[in-house]
Amino acid sequence: MPEGPGQITADGRADTTEGRRRRRAKRGDGGRLREELLEAAAALLDDAGEDAVTIRAVAQAVGVSTPSVYLHFDNRLELLHTVCLGVWDELGRRMRRSGAETVDPFAELHQRSVAYIRFGLDHPLRYRLVATGPATAATQQVADACFRFLRDTVQRCVDVGVLHGDVTALTRAICACLHGAVSLLILQPTSNWPADIAQYADDVATLASQGAAALPRGHLGR
Structure with missing residues (x-):
């Protein structure tokens, strides 16, 4: 029925x-x-x-x-996403903790990028349901929160001259790297994941932050 x-x-x-x-x-x-x-x-x-x-x-x-x-x-998807939001609150706590560990904004960007990747891989099912499936209000809420945490750090990096360009455009590019790194693995069996997840997260965070720093002036909106 x-x-x-x-x-x-x-x-x-x-x-x-x-x-x-x-x-x-x-x-x-x-x-x-x-x-x-x-x-x-x-x-x-x-x-x-x-x-x-x-x-x-x-x-x-x-x-x-x-x-x-x-x-x-309203529907099953809203119910599922609401269940997942409880776990996503953990990402905010991880971001805040990682940001409190250093006064260097570029090091903070790396640490928050690691925190994002590790969170997604610690909660692959809930990450996939909210971040890679059909969008709901929960999807927007999560995206806004994640973007805000990273954008604040990117802004400080731009302020001290470590990064150059439009803050929003830089943040979007970094978010794309981090989301891609998580999505690449959670769509596969865990048996195919790298043996050292901590190193994987650190490597991707380094590529994202160092890649953003390597962009010459005049790129990404400026």
Whole structure:
């Protein structure tokens, strides 16, 4: 039977397929239901993979009707991306930590580039779902956050004369290198990945930062 809206109770919950009626929710219970749905989707994703996360499966795991899920998420993709956002918050923490380790903006650019690559390879499924699949509001949110962290560092590099050119254009080029390095691996079996992931991340970060520094004046928007 296809997934889709149907009849629901006043609190957004409904009889299960066995006809067992749930209690009426108190005011504010909607937020708790949303968290339950996200927890169930995350468990399905981690245990059985992307294909296991369907609106119906998540609803059954929580004990609600499929229309109850649609009250909180417009579609399956939005649900999946929202689950992934919790992990992407970790990238911001890594970026902030790496930026705090040095006062040299060029060294900071390298460290943040390493942090980006290592994050993507530590969370390949969630990275792929948000960064390489169909775009949603979550995709834009993640892209904006990642771009902002790197752009701030590129701006400081330009300010001290290590990099030359338009800050936004330079950041886009560096982001393309980092995203490409992650995507190249996560689309392959892990058995094909380099044996030393730390060295791989360091090498790519070096190529991205040193390559940007090697661009002559007049390139990339200036």
